[in-house]
Amino acid sequence: MADFPERPTPETITPREVFDEWLAAMSPRLAGLEDFSLPADFPFDYSRESLVYLERILLSEYPDKEAVYAAESKDFLDRCVRYIGESLIRNFGGEWRYSTDSDSAISGYPYVVNDDGTDVGVVPLHLITSLLTRRTGGELAHVFDGTKEYYDAYQAKAGTDPVQGPAKESTAEAPDLSDAARAFLERWQRQMPEQLEQWRAGFVPEDIVLDFSKDSLAALEQVVLDRFRDEDEVTHESNADFVEGAVRYLGETLVRAGFAHWHYQDWGDDAPAENVYHRIPYVLSNVPPPDEPFDCVPLWSIQVAVEQRTGETFTEDYDGMREDLETSST
Structure with a gap:
């Protein structure tokens, strides 16, 4: 699972059981990221600010997206994928998912679906390669803000407590312009x-x-x-x-x-x-x-x-x- 091929094929897509094992290892893998891979002043709180800091680290670690796939060890990358996904889940609800459908663009990658009414799968690895390509320093913050906008609108329309999550049968329209x-x-x-x-x-x-x-x-x-x-x-x-x-x-x-x-x-x-x-x-x-x-x-x-x-x-x-x-x- 942590090999993260650039373009999984039907032959190379990791079986679902391996994803289940990957998911079970979430806590120790994140603990290792905090203890051994990040600067001492990193705010390990799954906040927007921590994602901004993490993006700076990724930009300094990798010159481009090709370097991600060429890296001999993808241990740090795997931990960053986990942190980004968990940050979205802990702020906006939702869950990790995985697809082995070879016709899907997100097949073979762990992805997150938040409780924001869109049912859109967010692939943290794709966010990382995108931020390395664009190198603005604001990509993860943009994703966080966009998800928050949809999440808040969905919660308001569903009429639920944000802590409890929205009613699943409700749907929300995209937030309109002011x-x-x-x-x-x-x-x-x-x-x-x-x-x-x-x-x-x-x-x-x-x-x-x-x-x-x-x-x-x-x-x-x-x-x-x-x-x-x-x-x-x-x-x-x-x-x-x-x-x-x-x-x-x-x-x-x-x-x-x-x-x-x-x-x-x-x-x-x-x-x-x-x-x-x-x-x-x-x-x-x-x-x-x-x-x-x-x-x-x-x-x-x-x-x-x-x-x-x-x-x-x-x-x-x-x-x-x-x-x-x-x-x-x-």
């Missing part, structure tokens, strides 16, 4: 053509072709790299107009390709400071439910591009969105 978020999003999209035209005229060299293609994203990234030397410059107020235009163009390219749609969240002025998606425009992939949509926060992509300077961050966002649609349930 009035403030909807108003912003409508304004953001209505102003898109004019804002992009002004941004292009004011900031983009005339020889750069911006036709909302994948190749244009590579060209835009080079413009970004030529302009910024580090992440601090990206967020400096003097660059706000350029950055907003680049955010619009990157997101709108994914939207016009048919991969995604714009999204926005606004919890008001009293929103927790650690809520990293508060008042930041981003796009979500157009995958059908119950699949979990892939998100791209253009501002973060710009910051990652400037930090890593590979010239491939924006095109990787494009490919990630397209892959998410191609591999989603229909």
